[in-house]
Amino acid sequence: MDNTEKIKFVIDDKVCYAEPGQTILEAAKSNGVYIPSLCYIEGVKPPGSCRICNVRVNNRNLIACTTPVAEGMIIDNDIPELNELRKAIVEMLFVSGNHFCPGCEKSGNCELQALAYRFQMMVPRFPYEFPEKGVNATSKYIFHDRNRCIMCKRCIGKVMKDEKHVFAYNSRGGEHLHVVMDEELASQLTEEEATEAMDICPVGAILKKERGYYSPIGHRKYDKESIGSDIEKK
Ligand code: FES
Numbered sequence: 001m002d003n004t005e006k007i008k009f010v011i012d013d014k015v016c017y018a019e020p021g022q023t024i025l026e027a028a029k030s031n032g033v034y035i036p037s038l039c040y041i042e043g044v045k046p047p048g049s050c051r052i053c054n055v056r057v058n059n060r061n062l063i064a065c066t067t068p069v070a071e072g073m074i075i076d077n078d079i080p081e082l083n084e085l086r087k088a089i090v091e092m093l094f095v096s097g098n099h100f101c102p103g104c105e106k107s108g109n110c111e112l113q114a115l116a117y118r119f120q121m122m123v124p125r126f127p128y129e130f131p132e133k134g135v136n137a138t139s140k141y142i143f144h145d146r147n148r149c150i151m152c153k154r155c156i157g158k159v160m161k162d163e164k165h166v167f168a169y170n171s172r173g174g175e176h177l178h179v180v181m182d183e184e185l186a187s188q189l190t191e192e193e194a195t196e197a198m199d200i201c202p203v204g205a206i207l208k209k210e211r212g213y214y215s216p217i218g219h220r221k222y223d224k225e226s227i228g229s230d231i232e233k234k
């Protein structure tokens with residue numbers, strides 16, 4: 001398909017082309033434009049839960065990971081108002097969980113931490129909640145710390161064992177809503193599957209047991225490059 005058959009749109013003053021059916025997030029990525037995201041993960045219907053990917057189209061804020069791109073759209077993405085909004089969301093996520101980066105095995109590979117660096121978060125403007133939601137260490141290879149969970153649902157959509165979901169929301173709603181691990185299914189995960197589950201989690205809520213400092217601090221993914229810079233280099 002050449003560009004004349006594609007959807008033409010503009011994002012941050014850059015003229016771009018998209019395949020029909022692509023969301024704004026996907027289309028931006030394939031044109032080398034990074035839209036910050038957290039709950040989105042390739043291969044799963046986006047839950048649209050984190051709101052980090054907010055963009056502005058015709059003066060309306062829209063969620064880039066769920067909104068299909070359309071012909072003639074003029075999209076603002078990397079503008080101070082949106083980056084300030086994203087920074088506030090990151091701060092809220094930090095205070096609502098126990099994100100003690102220096103002691104977390106996910107440090108340097110954590111997308112929440114990387115976004116905080118990207119938006120130059122110093123001290124969150126909101127009070128810390130220090131939740132006590134409990135941990136689950138019953139699985140052979142998985143350590144599940146609910147106090148670090150940001151409720152992005154990536155694990156719910158993507159961590160499977162024999163086509164069954166290993167993680168799910170508990171049945172209680174409201175402020176008691178949290179992600180629970182099916183202990184029986186989690187205990188059947190292989191070491192590789194447990195490592196994949198750890199990688200699917202954008203923070204340190206799902207950790208692979210016996211994986212401590214496998215890569216020195218300072219040599220991890222976001223220690224070297226800011227999150228999104230791989231897309232911007234395309
Ligand atoms: Fe779009 Fe989370 S990445 S709402």
